Structure formats: C-alpha cells, structure tokens
Amino acid sequence: MxxxxxxxxxxxxxxxxxxxxxxxxxxxxxxxxxxxxxxxxxxxxxxxxxxxxxxxxxxxxxxxxxxxxxxxxxxxxxxxxTTNVTHFFREQHHFDYLAETVAPALQGHRSVRVWSAGCSTGQEPYSIAATLSRALPKASDLRILATDVDQDVLHKAEGGTYPAAEVVFPSPALEAQVFGTKERGPNRSVRPELRSMVTFRRLNLIQPWPVSGAFDAIFCRNVAIYFDKPTQAGLWQRFASHLKPNGHLFIGHSERVEHPETLGLQPAGITLYRKSLALDGGR
Missing domain, CATH: 1.10.155.10 (Chemotaxis receptor methyltransferase CheR, N-terminal domain)
Incomplete structure (x- = not known):
C-alpha cells in the first residue's frame, strides 16, 4: 500500500x-x-x-x-x-540484500519462512519468491506467507496473472525470474513454481494474528504510513516478536522504527533491521 x-x-x-x-x-x-x-x-x-x-x-x-x-x-x-501502488522488485536494494546477505546465512536450513505483510496485488511476495528460489536453489521447504486486509487485491494476487502493460521491472533479467522467457502476450503469468511457494491469506494487522511460528524475514513496506505513531510502535513490536534470531524486518522508504534496540532490533541497512541474538539467549 x-x-x-x-x-x-x-x-x-x-x-x-x-x-x-x-x-x-x-x-x-x-x-x-x-x-x-x-x-x-x-x-x-x-x-x-x-x-x-x-x-x-x-x-x-x-x-x-x-x-x-x-x-x-x-x-x-x-x-x-488505501491505495495499492506497487510493482515487482520495488525498492530493489531490499531484494539485493535478501539475496546477498540474508539468503547466504540461511544456506543449509531445513526450512525458510518469510512473511509479506500488506502484500497488495502480489508483486512483493512473488519478487521475494523469485529472489530466494534463485539464491537458495537447494532449499526444500521455502514458504512465503502473503497477507492483506483487502480481499479484492488478494484475489488478483492469488491468480498470479497481470496485464502486460502493468508489468514493470528494474531489468529484463528480473522479469525473466518471475515470468520466465516466454514471448510476451496481453497477460503475463507468474511461474508456477513461484506461485506454489506463496500462500495468500486475509489479515487485519491491528487485530489478533492467527500466525504460528517465527519468520526469517518479514516485509511490511508502505503499510505503517497509514497508522499513527502508537499503532506503528505496537506493530513493530509485534513483528519483532515474530522474527527468528537474526531474522530481518524490511519496512518502507518513508517509515522508521523508533528506538529499535528496545525491541531487540539493530539497523542493518536502509529501512531494514536485524533481530539481535541477545534477547533470545542465542536460540
């Protein structure tokens, strides 16, 4: 959003x-x-x-x-x-970091879990799927949870098909990662192997979360801008509690986590944070 x-x-x-x-x-x-x-x-x-x-x-x-x-x-x-403005690999530096820093640390892990919170029409979770499938080709259990409060955008996201005129990528190589190399038609469909990695669910972020387990990375970008400061602070705290040690939180370009150290988070780059081991006893 x-x-x-x-x-x-x-x-x-x-x-x-x-x-x-x-x-x-x-x-x-x-x-x-x-x-x-x-x-x-x-x-x-x-x-x-x-x-x-x-x-x-x-x-x-x-x-x-x-x-x-x-x-x-x-x-x-x-x-x-709310306005669902998004595109594939938006804020590309986040996906570069995911591929170059997060993924190498996950090599050999039995399972990898990522949450795209506020996934809109699906470009973000499919970009995550394309990045991780390329960076972790041997991962046998790589799953992405994609949630949004808007049922209409979830329906489009789950379909995985987009008008060619709306498909915007930073480069042809990244486009091929998501859609393959087939000749362009009026619509483009996300590669089936990427679609199978993503589960779409409806979720209101200010209500209880029926989410179990912890995540290696959480993307919540350009969502908190709709909330006031106390609601944002509560949201960051809840996300931090759902991250694995050394897990990463990716947020939008105009968003900030105030006093991240109080949540066990450390700045790790532009609008991204890493969960410290200290508050988890190294687990």
Missing amino acids: NQITELDSVERPTLSDEAFQRIATIAKGNWGLHLEENKRPLVTARLSKRVTATGVSSFADYIALIEAGDAAECDHFVSAL
Missing part, C-alpha cells in the same frame, strides 16, 4: 465535519487507519464514489451502512481509503 496521492474533480456530496470525524473513528477503530484533517478532500473524493455506487443519498446514510457492518461495503470502504 502507499499514500493517497490523487484528487477526483467529479462533483460529489458534501462531507460535513461530523461525518468526517465518524469516518475517521471507524477507520481507526476497525483498521488502524489514521485520517488527519489534511486527508479530508481525498477521503471525500474516494468515498463519494461509494456513496454513488451504493445508491444512498448522503455520507450520513453511507456511514450508517458501514456502522451496520455491511461486510461487502466494509471491504470497499477500506479499499477506497
């Missing part, structure tokens, strides 16, 4: 102060989304489309739908307030 960046010029219903505050309260309480006043024009632009689509006459009526727990519309609500 990434920050909302565009306005819509179409005429839209008026969003009152009270309605905006109710929307902000719902977004924060249910999904951890922090909507400041400066996001109000963008919230108006995005949700006015949902007002029209649902056939209600006002924001007040639309909010009543959300407060009543309409599951399908709640999905549209959270999708409208």
Whole structure:
C-alpha cells in the first residue's frame, strides 16, 4: 500500500465535519487507519464514489451502512481509503540484500519462512519468491506467507496473472525470474513454481494474528504510513516478536522504527533491521 496521492474533480456530496470525524473513528477503530484533517478532500473524493455506487443519498446514510457492518461495503470502504501502488522488485536494494546477505546465512536450513505483510496485488511476495528460489536453489521447504486486509487485491494476487502493460521491472533479467522467457502476450503469468511457494491469506494487522511460528524475514513496506505513531510502535513490536534470531524486518522508504534496540532490533541497512541474538539467549 502507499499514500493517497490523487484528487477526483467529479462533483460529489458534501462531507460535513461530523461525518468526517465518524469516518475517521471507524477507520481507526476497525483498521488502524489514521485520517488527519489534511486527508479530508481525498477521503471525500474516494468515498463519494461509494456513496454513488451504493445508491444512498448522503455520507450520513453511507456511514450508517458501514456502522451496520455491511461486510461487502466494509471491504470497499477500506479499499477506497488505501491505495495499492506497487510493482515487482520495488525498492530493489531490499531484494539485493535478501539475496546477498540474508539468503547466504540461511544456506543449509531445513526450512525458510518469510512473511509479506500488506502484500497488495502480489508483486512483493512473488519478487521475494523469485529472489530466494534463485539464491537458495537447494532449499526444500521455502514458504512465503502473503497477507492483506483487502480481499479484492488478494484475489488478483492469488491468480498470479497481470496485464502486460502493468508489468514493470528494474531489468529484463528480473522479469525473466518471475515470468520466465516466454514471448510476451496481453497477460503475463507468474511461474508456477513461484506461485506454489506463496500462500495468500486475509489479515487485519491491528487485530489478533492467527500466525504460528517465527519468520526469517518479514516485509511490511508502505503499510505503517497509514497508522499513527502508537499503532506503528505496537506493530513493530509485534513483528519483532515474530522474527527468528537474526531474522530481518524490511519496512518502507518513508517509515522508521523508533528506538529499535528496545525491541531487540539493530539497523542493518536502509529501512531494514536485524533481530539481535541477545534477547533470545542465542536460540
């Protein structure tokens, strides 16, 4: 996910102060989304489309739908307030580090586990899969958990097929790692062996996590930008507790972990952290 960046010029219903505050309260309480006043024009632009689509006459009526727990519309609500902007091997230095530093330390491990939290339409977990399958060709049990709160993007991600016009890579070599060398058509499909490495699940990061075991690496990039500072701090703490000793946490380019040492994390590069052995007794 990434920050909302565009306005819509179409005429839209008026969003009152009270309605905006109710929307902000719902977004924060249910999904951890922090909507400041400066996001109000963008919230108006995005949700006015949902007002029209649902056939209600006002924001007040639309909010009543959300407060009543309409599951399908709640999905549209959270999708409208977040933007799924991503591409393969985004922030390439993270994948270089994964291949050149993380993977060599995992050579010979019986199993390797990676979590892509906030995976959007799947470009991130498939980039992870391509990187590790190349760096750890002998790994017999390499699995990637990919989660997102948005059911629509998960459906596209699980399909593993993308319009060729939307496929953007830093280099042709990296593109071949994900899609193979077949001639381009109108759609590109991720290599089956990479798809089999990734399990997609729906998960709300501010609710309890039905996740067992620890991970060698966790990617949560351009997700925490939607949360306020206390929610971010709690999220980093929870991720740290789900890392194996020497496991790595990869975050977005505009995100920071405050006082990482208190979580047993050490800065390991640009927007990435390594879990120290000290707090785990060397396990």
